Amino acid sequence: MDSILVRGNGALSGAIPIAGAKNACLTLMPATLLSDEPLTLTNAPRLSDIRTMTQLLQSLGAEVASLQDGLVLALSSHSITNFKADYEIVRKMRASILVLGPMLARYGEATVSLPGGCAIGARPVDLHIAGLRAMGAEIDIDGGYMVARAPKGLKGARYTFPKVSVGATENLMIAAALAKGTTVLDNAAREPEIANLAECLSAMGVPVGGIGTETLTIEGVTSFKPIEHAVIPDRIETGTYAMAVAMTAGDVELIGGQVDLIDTVAASLRAAGVTLENTENGMRVHRTNGALHGVDVMTEPFPGFPTDLQAQMMALMTRAEGASMITETIFESRFMHVPELARMGANVTIHHQSALVRGVPKLRGAEVMATDLRASVSLAIAALSAEGDTMLHRVYHLDRGFERLEEKLSACGADIERLKG
Numbered sequence: 001m002d003s004i005l006v007r008g009n010g011a012l013s014g015a016i017p018i019a020g021a022k023n024a025c026l027t028l029m030p031a032t033l034l035s036d037e038p039l040t041l042t043n044a045p046r047l048s049d050i051r052t053m054t055q056l057l058q059s060l061g062a063e064v065a066s067l068q069d070g071l072v073l074a075l076s077s078h079s080i081t082n083f084k085a086d087y088e089i090v091r092k093m094r095a096s097i098l099v100l101g102p103m104l105a106r107y108g109e110a111t112v113s114l115p116g117g118c119a120i121g122a123r124p125v126d127l128h129i130a131g132l133r134a135m136g137a138e139i140d141i142d143g144g145y146m147v148a149r150a151p152k153g154l155k156g157a158r159y160t161f162p163k164v165s166v167g168a169t170e171n172l173m174i175a176a177a178l179a180k181g182t183t184v185l186d187n188a189a190r191e192p193e194i195a196n197l198a199e200c201l202s203a204m205g206v207p208v209g210g211i212g213t214e215t216l217t218i219e220g221v222t223s224f225k226p227i228e229h230a231v232i233p234d235r236i237e238t239g240t241y242a243m244a245v246a247m248t249a250g251d252v253e254l255i256g257g258q259v260d261l262i263d264t265v266a267a268s269l270r271a272a273g274v275t276l277e278n279t280e281n282g283m284r285v286h287r288t289n290g291a292l293h294g295v296d297v298m299t300e301p302f303p304g305f306p307t308d309l310q311a312q313m314m315a316l317m318t319r320a321e322g323a324s325m326i327t328e329t330i331f332e333s334r335f336m337h338v339p340e341l342a343r344m345g346a347n348v349t350i351h352h353q354s355a356l357v358r359g360v361p362k363l364r365g366a367e368v369m370a371t372d373l374r375a376s377v378s379l380a381i382a383a384l385s386a387e388g389d390t391m392l393h394r395v396y397h398l399d400r401g402f403e404r405l406e407e408k409l410s411a412c413g414a415d416i417e418r419l420k421g
């Protein structure tokens with residue numbers, strides 16, 4: 001397994017291109033399963049999770065061509081021959097469950113392994129199952145697989161999510177596109193990736209109402225249009241680099257980054273003393289004068305503070321003047337970065353769902369272990385401002401979600417290199 005060596009060396013300055021959103025691309029790709037019509041996705045990120053979804057779709061019989069060095073994905077599903085998403089692929093990535101809805105809607109059957117993914121809590125799939133059952137599916141769990149059937153096809157239904165779930169909202173939206181009649185989803189997730197999917201379905205010819213609200217209405221259709229659709233910029237990558245810049249008191253333009261995709265995060269960063277402003281090509285982040293201030297943050301479904309930026313925010317707060325209370329409400333074990341940050345000298349106390357971070361004047365480089373995707377990058381951010389060398393082990397998680405991290409940071413003056421395992 002590769003490692004990353006970071007020598008803390010001060011302010012980042014320059015420009016960083018922001019890639020397409022991993023989480024948007026992962027939900028758009030399975031929409032190919034709805035019909036024979038070609039689906040072309042532009043602005044795709046070059047990440048191992050995208051390769052895993054490619055592999056999964058190909059294992060079902062879909063064609064997925066990666067063009068223009070992976071920036072464009074050409075998908076088509078005219079010859080689906082296999083209705084089983086195998087454990088070997090699904091265990092690598094939880095988003096694999098998103099093939100369940102469209103397969104079931106189109107073919108009336110699908111068998112999907114229960115997913116793996118990041119080790120950040122139980123992450124059940126009950127909402128996906130309950131929602132599809134409300135649409136007429138019969139689903140059993142057998143041998144670690146969800147075995148789903150809808151012999152008479154799926155029917156539109158009204159379903160209220162008892163808890164907001166991004167993945168379950170997406171799965172039901174895609175399934176509803178091919179269900180008979182109208183589906184109304186209440187308490188649906190409102191993440192920008194959901195709006196990106198809704199716009200993709202609309203372009204395919206599926207009437208979708210309530211985009212951006214917590215009630216989505218989807219009219220099932222029987223035929224689809226071939227389309228080309230752009231993946232939105234990655235707001236998690238944007239927020240991560242904004243925090244890296246803030247951490248090193250740097251000044252960087254995030255090309256393609258959009259402040260309006262990270263409003264809540266931007267508000268927290270501004271309160272901490274960071275400046276964010278729109279530019280012609282994206283946004284500029286700088287902290288050129290003054291200290292960082294401790295700010296309290298609580299993760300919540302969109303438009304709240306994203307759980308996927310919690311670890312990075314904590315890394316930043318380890319160097320703030322004063323204290324910061326960071327509360328995680330989405331996942332139950334998402335503080336695995338804390339003992340690793342402590343190895344670098346951070347002062348963090350966990351109490352139930354909250355972490356009290358008392359800022360320290362400096363962090364020191366150490367050997368640390370990447371645990372999940374976002375935790376790994378939080379350690380890289382901490383390392384950029386630490387004194388001495390940090391060796392980040394087990395970085396395969398990073399490659400799931402961050403495209404060319406070392407290259408992007410090096411271009412802004414960071415001393416960072418990958419050591420092949």
Ligand code: UD1
Pocket residue numbers: 022023024026094095121122123124125126127128129163164165166167168306307308330331332
């Ligand atoms: C997606 C994102 C992930 C992000 C998360 C929350 C993708 C590919 N991944 O994950 O990066 O951290 O949203 O913003 O888009 N839950 C249930 N039952 C279910 C489904 C979920 O109880 O059937 C719970 C989960 O355990 C979790 C919460 O609901 O506590 C939110 O999970 P969910 O929004 O579904 O996350 P994902 O879609 O898996």
